[in-house]
Amino acid sequence: MSKKGIQSKDPHVLNLVKIVGVDPVRKSILYKKEDLLAYDCDGFTLRKHLPRAVVFPKNTAEVAAIVTYCHENDLPFLARGAGTGLSGGAIPLNGEVIISMVRMKKLLSVDFENRRAVVEPGFVNLKLTNSISDKGYYYAPDPSSQYCCTIGGNVAENAGGAHCLKYGVTTNHILGLEVVLPNGKVIEIGKDGVPDQPGYDLLGLLTGSEGTLGIVTKITVRILKNPEGKQTVLAYFDKVADGSKAVSDIISAGIVPAALEMMDKTAIEGVEAAAFPVGHPKDIEAVLLIEVDGIAAGLDEQINQILAVCNSNNVREVKAAQSEQERAKWWANRKTGFGAMGAISPDYIVQDGVIPRSKLPEVLKRINEISEEFSLRIANIFHAGDGNLHPLVLFDARIPGESEKALEAGSLCLKACADVGGTITGEHGVGIEKREEMRFVFTDEEIIAQTEIRQVFNSKNLLNAGKLFPSPGRCVEVKNEIAAAAAK
Amino acid sequence: MSKKGIQSKDPHVLNLVKIVGVDPVRKSILYKKEDLLAYDCDGFTLRKHLPRAVVFPKNTAEVAAIVTYCHENDLPFLARGAGTGLSGGAIPLNGEVIISMVRMKKLLSVDFENRRAVVEPGFVNLKLTNSISDKGYYYAPDPSSQYCCTIGGNVAENAGGAHCLKYGVTTNHILGLEVVLPNGKVIEIGKDGVPDQPGYDLLGLLTGSEGTLGIVTKITVRILKNPEGKQTVLAYFDKVADGSKAVSDIISAGIVPAALEMMDKTAIEGVEAAAFPVGHPKDIEAVLLIEVDGIAAGLDEQINQILAVCNSNNVREVKAAQSEQERAKWWANRKTGFGAMGAISPDYIVQDGVIPRSKLPEVLKRINEISEEFSLRIANIFHAGDGNLHPLVLFDARIPGESEKALEAGSLCLKACADVGGTITGEHGVGIEKREEMRFVFTDEEIIAQTEIRQVFNSKNLLNAGKLFPSPGRCVEVKNEIAAAAAK
Known part of the structure; x- marks a missing residue:
């Protein structure tokens, strides 16, 4: 026993404890194998690697201190939100120290007048909408995992969602970021939430950089006023080609639905066998879930146009949600669709x-x-x-x-x-x-240009190394060829 | 006389002529002082510098050849569109070779089904809307100079405009770019117009980089369906504070007008003395020009809400445009507002x-x-x-x-x-x-991070050097301090 109950011989663990302290109730650091097993992968489960340790900082200063420590001691490290990512971005390929952001989960401020909110990265996506809905506002990006994924993770992945057709993906809703750079320095981008800063678009560059350029510790997001009305319809098609054509025709007609989702026959079999069946016919090849929103007075006209498009594409049946409950059921059916595949397939x-x-x-x-x-x-x-x-x-x-x-x-x-x-x-x-x-x-040259940008921020490549770009082999060869050609 | 009529002793001019050829009708290169004088500044007229020459390439291959030549011969160079920029981005501070894009002005293709168009950089902004309006489409970013500014220049500056409140600035409408890098290599970003490519957001990085990272030679833009209806109102306020409050209240009420413009008393004096007077009262402190658009059925309700907000903020008078002609007159009055200042002030x-x-x-x-x-x-x-x-x-x-x-x-x-x-x-x-x-x-460190990104693309700093960032003095000092501290 040392450091008030920390049983580790790893000097780095002991030094990291000095930064995050020992919490009598909730652990501030994990280092035992049985605890680390829960962090060996994220939503992408086909590769598993154990981290060196998992630390749970409570504020920006602790994140900066952890990062500085890792930087100075050449320890690989990465940030992790809720771990719902589907491409393995939070998997510790190199035995990283995982910096879990889940304790930095405060809603720091809401400014209705300027339509923005400031959150910590561990704040759960859906909680933001829940916190402001009584005032008639919401946060638009709605990944299917929104009930548990964090906004910090959304920034890293530039997360989308069903309603991004009309409202855009995460990058369209981020107004400012506080970022701990891989060397431990803290910078602010888009101060106080005025977007479109001069100079290069660092806000855009950081958003969607999959945790390879820095660790976000504070996020200013745009909040939107709830649309006055919504209408939601389901449309069933015997032929998938007719469903696809209807999608294309709706957009070509100049309608921008808030959401326009499609599931095919196998998907329908899955969602109907899982937790939220809604009674889709099993013999159809495609269902469209279409939602329009906006000024209430304009919605009927849009729905009529959509019905006309569906009819001209051999739709079997179209029905409108009769209540908010019915609408919510349809969305639960759709949003749990990936997991529902577990009902019809082992993996x-x-x-x-x-x-x-x-x-x-x-x-x-x-x-x-x-x-x-x-x-x-x-x-x-x-x-x-x-x-x-x-x-x-x-x-x-x-x-x-x-x-x-x-x-x-x-x-x-x-x-x-x-x-x-x-x-x-x-x-x-x-x-x-x-x-x-x-x-x-991307060509090799385009990939190299991107790894050179990473190099500017992440010069030691300790932060989330091995992600986002192809394994270096061929690119390095090409770079050497280019250099050799230039030297001639 | 040499090179079919080119009278220059500058070997670089003679070599550049080999690339762009000699056009019997329109000059493909300018090199005489009297011709170069027209290129010594842009819309920012307080600094003037003569370029070494101005070349007019006709296609990407010629641009790439010119850039390669400049790169290999260490000649400073920059790209120029219509020269309407207001911050001096196209001024040849270092006697640059100016690469004028005005001959690359074709509309290459329009794809209504996927809502995009491909243009050359010298294509004039307003011509795009004019080319597709018969099919009911338009291009949203509308800088006041849109009747003559080029889309290539808009990309460089991430141009905005009156309707960017609802529709976003240029970066929100760019789906793909072909770019000649400062070393002469050609890359494509956002191929074929699918946005949100993986990896770092190079599309965002290039857009608004003010001609310091590359020269855009082909642009894929988003086109939008015309809104079904528009309504436009003018609101006059005795007190500027009331006008400001009305702006804030309109947005807080959840209305997103297509445009929400304001002019103060001095501005009104100018626009009323210039080419497009519309009869604004001269004793008011503020006029708001407000436009809503969208589904026709929803517009009256929005206008009523706007009227209510104006009334609760002591508006003197509100009036709606009674015809498209009247609306166009109001917009001409607003959009020529900068130039109108010439009517009341020498400069x-x-x-x-x-x-x-x-x-x-x-x-x-x-x-x-x-x-x-x-x-x-x-x-x-x-x-x-x-x-x-x-x-x-x-x-x-x-x-x-x-x-x-x-x-x-x-x-x-x-x-x-x-x-x-x-x-x-x-x-x-x-x-x-x-x-x-x-x-x-920006802090020095944030500026240095950006100049390092420039370095990745523009390693010799021959392309539009001296723009966008503060003069190096203090930043270089800080960088040396950081390096010295790190070496300790």
Whole structure:
């Protein structure tokens, strides 16, 4: 026993305890293997690595002190929110010290007049809306994990959500950040929440940088006034091609729904077998969940236009939510869709590609071919309105080789997106999962330019190393070739 | 005479001619002093420098060849669009070779289904809307110079405009860029127009980088469906404080007008004396120009709410535009407002600060004090809804010392914005004008981090050097101090 109950021979653990102190009730540091096991992966479960320790700072000063300590002692480290990330961004590949932000979870201030709120990074996404809804305000980005994911994690991943079609992703709602740089220095970007600072767009650069450029310790977000009204409809299609065409036609008609979601037949089988069934017909190929919001007086007209588009695309049935309860049930059915796959498959991986909307029928067809080639079922639950696909590859990890097959099928789905001018992630990030797939959308030179930007911030590459970019091999070779050519 | 009519002894001019060729009708290169004089400044006229030459490439390959030539021969160079920039970003401080983009002015494609268009950088902003309006679409960012400014220049400056309150600034409408890097290599960002690429947000980083990171040669922009309806009102206030309060109350009420513009008494005197008078009363302290757009059925309700807010803030008179002609007249009156100052003052400089909306009354009061301290009239014409102020400092350059006084007063206006948590530019950029004012909002360390990012792209600092950041002196000292401290 040493340091008031800390039983560790690791001098770094003992030094980190000096920074975060010993909490008699809730542990401020974890270092025993049995405690660390809960931190060996995040929402991406196919790779597991133990961290060296997990520390729980309570404020910016403690974060800065931990980071400074790691920087000075060459200890790899990374930040973690709720650990709901789907691409492995919080997995301690290099035995990192994990800096968990979950104790920095205060709502620091709300300024209704200027429409902004300041939160600590561990503040849970949905709690923000819950805290301001009595005044008629909400926070727009709504990832499916919003009931537990943190806004700090949302910033790292530039999280999206069903309502990002109309309202934009996280980066469109961030007005300011306090950031601990990888050397322990603290900077503020977008002071006091006035966006569009001069100089380079550091706010944009940090947002979505997947925890590789700094650790966010304070976040100023935009809050929005609740729309006066909402209307929500479900539309069932016998043919997936008709559903896809309806999506494209709705957008082309100039309607911007708040949300425009699609699930295919396999997905429907899953959500109907899981916790929130709503009675979707099982013999249809596609369901659209469409929501419009805004000034109440304008909603009927939009809904009528949507009905007309659905009818002209052979819709089998359309129905409008008759109450807020019914609407909430439909959304619960959709938002728990990924987890629902557990009801019909022992394992699944979710992919996250983006395509130009007009390519939807073509890409869904290609995903179907991939499913047949690999003899693996692939469900599709996705943000159809913004072309953000989520193919869910179902598999059984107990069957030797099937995990690898599923990963390969998932990668091919992303290739299909990239091949039609799309990209490999809309909201889940690259993490460790899609590092090699970065080559589908970037040349070596473009990747090198990005790693050089990382170098500016993260000069020792101790912060979340090994994420976001392909393994260095080929890029380093190319860089050397470029240097050699320049030297000639 | 040499090179088919090129009379220059400058070997670089002769080599550049080999790239762009000799055009029998329109010159492809300018090198004589009398021709270069037109390029010695841009919309910021207080500093003038002659370029070495001006070249007019016709395509990306020519731009890349010019840049490669400059890079290899250590010639400073910069890109220029229409030259309407207000902060001196296109002024050849170092005798640059100016690469004028005005011959690359094609609309390359329009994809209505996926709502995007691809343009060359020299394509004029307003021409895009004019080209697609028959199909019911438009391009949202609308700087006051939109009838002549280029979209390439808009990207460099992250240009705003009156309707950016609801629709966002240029960066929110850019889906992809083709960029010639300062070493002559060509990269594509956001291929084929799917936004939110993984990795660092290079699209955001390049947009608004004021021509210091690369030269944009192709731009994919978002196009929007025309709103179904628009309503526009003018509201006159006896007291500027009441006008400010009305702005704040409109936003707090949850209304997001498409535009919410304000002019003060001095500004009204100017616009009424210039080309587009509309009969504003001359004894009022503030006029608001308010526009709402969207689904037609919802507009009356919004206008009624706006009227109620104006009434509760002692409005003298409110009137709605009775026709599209009347609306267009009101907008011409507002949009030519800067130039209109020429009717009441020999010279003026326009400033461009941003503040949290709630600070409007406080900052307008401070600007008034600055006006009195310097005995210079200051007019205010601005995007009130998003807190983007444009103090216009009126002066007479023929009076010795008055230019300097005006610059100092302008700088103090920006300081007043920064002091309340605002910033020093909303849409005009830093250029050479506001380099020192960057210190109002950034620490030395934050500025150094940005110059290091520039270094990644612009390693020889030949591209538009001396812009955007404070003169190196103090920053270099600080950097050396940091390095010395780290070495200890």
